[in-house]
Amino acid sequence: MLLDQKRVLITGGSRGIGKAIVERFAEEGAHVLFTYKSNMASALDIVEILSAKGYHVHTVKADVSQQEDCQALVKHVQDTFGGLDILVNNAGITRDTLMLRMSLDQFDDVVNTNLRGVWMLTQALLKPLLKSEKGKIINISSVSGILGNAGQTNYSAAKAGVIGLTKALARELGGRNINVNAIAPGFTKTEMTDKVPQEIIEQALSQIPLKRMGDVKDIANAALFLASNQSDYMTGQTLVVDGGMVMPS
Numbered sequence: 001m002l003l004d005q006k007r008v009l010i011t012g013g014s015r016g017i018g019k020a021i022v023e024r025f026a027e028e029g030a031h032v033l034f035t036y037k038s039n040m041a042s043a044l045d046i047v048e049i050l051s052a053k054g055y056h057v058h059t060v061k062a063d064v065s066q067q068e069d070c071q072a073l074v075k076h077v078q079d080t081f082g083g084l085d086i087l088v089n090n091a092g093i094t095r096d097t098l099m100l101r102m103s104l105d106q107f108d109d110v111v112n113t114n115l116r117g118v119w120m121l122t123q124a125l126l127k128p129l130l131k132s133e134k135g136k137i138i139n140i141s142s143v144s145g146i147l148g149n150a151g152q153t154n155y156s157a158a159k160a161g162v163i164g165l166t167k168a169l170a171r172e173l174g175g176r177n178i179n180v181n182a183i184a185p186g187f188t189k190t191e192m193t194d195k196v197p198q199e200i201i202e203q204a205l206s207q208i209p210l211k212r213m214g215d216v217k218d219i220a221n222a223a224l225f226l227a228s229n230q231s232d233y234m235t236g237q238t239l240v241v242d243g244g245m246v247m248p249s
């Protein structure tokens with residue numbers, strides 16, 4: 001198993017990509033603590049189903065945009081595991097609209113969760129990660145942070161920020177045996193993309209060489225690679241998992 005006994009925290013594991021990462025990591029022997037913000041019923045279902053299979057999975061409510069929740073999570077991680085080997089910053093939101101119509105609250109909400117939240121939680125957990133024999137940090141960015149996307153000035157800015165944060169932290173932690181990498185998913189089928197109008201989905205599909213939307217398992221497999229020792233010589237990278245839509249040079 002690729003993550004045998006590894007102690008993992010995954011934010012936003014109650015649905016979508018985060019849920020798929022929780023499942024994939026648990027199957028590979030990890031001990032997983034995942035957070036939810038409001039969807040307690042779904043979070044408890046996931047714990048029940050995976051625990052019944054003999055996997056080690058726990059959940060806790062936490063809003064990553066709130067500093068006190070990030071601090072409380074550090075204590076929760078210590079109480080649950082006594083340390084941490086892998087952090088997956090997955091929680092994210094959208095508040096899409098053209099800049100002319102976007103309110104400052106819509107900008108702040110997205111940046112506070114998708115960028116500031118990643119920074120705050122990672123900083124709070126650095127000490128336990130530094131004590132790990134081998135630490136891995138995986139930040140979920142987006143192709144919108146590479147290409148930019150009309151209607152997403154808030155989201156694209158935050159996700160580009162996550163890529164910059166990933167590179168800077170990879171340089172800071174390179175000598176401390178912690179790898180820091182990002183994943184930039186393309187259009188992936190979740191509740192987040194269920195909100196996107198059909199004509200935009202069709203337009204996106206016409207730009208995807210593999211001619212389909214991503215499945216959450218596609219992203220979970222990339223996260224597994226970055227969490228495992230198969231990627232030990234990679235840091236500061238952004239793995240683009242998008243059916244070929246972006247192809248960065």
Ligand SMILES: NC(=O)c1ccc[n+]([C@@H]2O[C@H](COP(=O)([O-])OP(=O)(O)OC[C@H]3O[C@@H](n4cnc5c(N)ncnc54)[C@H](OP(=O)(O)O)[C@@H]3O)[C@@H](O)[C@H]2O)c1
Pocket residue numbers: 011012013014015016017018035036037038039040062063064065090091092093113140141142143184185186187188189190191192193
């Ligand atoms: N889907 C895509 O096409 C796509 C593409 C590129 C990047 N991404 C990124 O991938 C990540 C997951 O996206 P998804 O499509 O799986 O989204 P999703 O289905 O909307 O799920 C979002 C998850 O984040 C949690 N969450 C939201 N705000 C939070 C907060 N302030 N604090 C803690 N948790 C919070 C939600 O918890 P509750 O269930 O409790 O609300 C939920 O578990 C996000 O960072 C997203 O930006 C997605």
